[in-house]
Amino acid sequence: MQVFYTGAEWQKNWLHALQSHKIIGFVPTMGALHEGHLDLIRNSKKSSDITVVSIFVNPIQFNNQEDFDKYPVLIQQDLKLLEKENVDFVFMPKLETMYPEKPSISIQFGELETILEGEFRPGHFSGVGIIVSKLFHIIRPHQAFFGQKDLQQVAVIKRLVADLSFPVEIITVPTRREEDGLALSSRNLRLNSEERAKSLILYKSLCSAKNELLEGTNWLEVRNQIQQRFEEEPLAKLEYFELVETEKFTVMNSFDSSQKASICVAAYIGNIRLIDNLPINP
Incomplete structure (x- = not known):
């Protein structure tokens, strides 16, 4: 398993994958990994030749600073899990790599950002759209895997891909639950x-x-x-x-x-x- 921190480090691996006609599967995460994330990774490994997982807690999708501050960071534990799953590459950018400056743009998703999560978390989906766009530009995957638990987010990302013509297939993976039914989170x-x-x-x-x-x-x-x-x-x-x-x-x-x-x-x-x-x- 290879860990990289910048897009430049990934470039040579992407070129090799392109020349070898290999399918790149991508699983974006914010870390604190659980079996739900591992389901995404296992699906990627089944249908892709190379699996890339990113770990980055994206500050601009949090509309509550306290929620961001308390988000669990378990890097060493996460890396052990990813190594056990035989992930090929892990992208762990620093904050200044993804945001050299505070973004001056926002992405609007129409009605999707006015209902349910959009209503109660204003600006959240714009932050999601910006970070996913950045990650897609850097990794350039053929397939990207997202959990059904975040159903509205899946709809937002599909709209992003369609409207901006990202050449990536979005694959939704069913929600993983505890034995008593609680969705993993x-x-x-x-x-x-x-x-x-x-x-x-x-x-x-x-x-x-x-x-x-x-x-x-x-x-x-x-x-x-x-x-x-x-x-x-x-x-x-x-x-x-x-x-x-x-x-x-x-x-x-x-x-x-x-x-x-x-x-x-x-x-x-x-x-x-x-x-x-x-x-x-x-």
């Missing part, structure tokens, strides 16, 4: 034991809502039931619980079984913000 490391137990309200609510919809219950009635469930849990504060069309990520006011739909949720458990989603008819 680096933020889970910050939950205390009580918060960890109460965090299951997200997954249980998604499953309950999915079952109700499949049985024919009206969506607005389902959502009201879930909102009531959150109001009865003192440790939980619901931000949104919405039904979306999975591919275009547009909000739906009723369930239509002829369309691919997913339920999305975001909530605070204590002071930790968690998100999750569940496809109804994948």
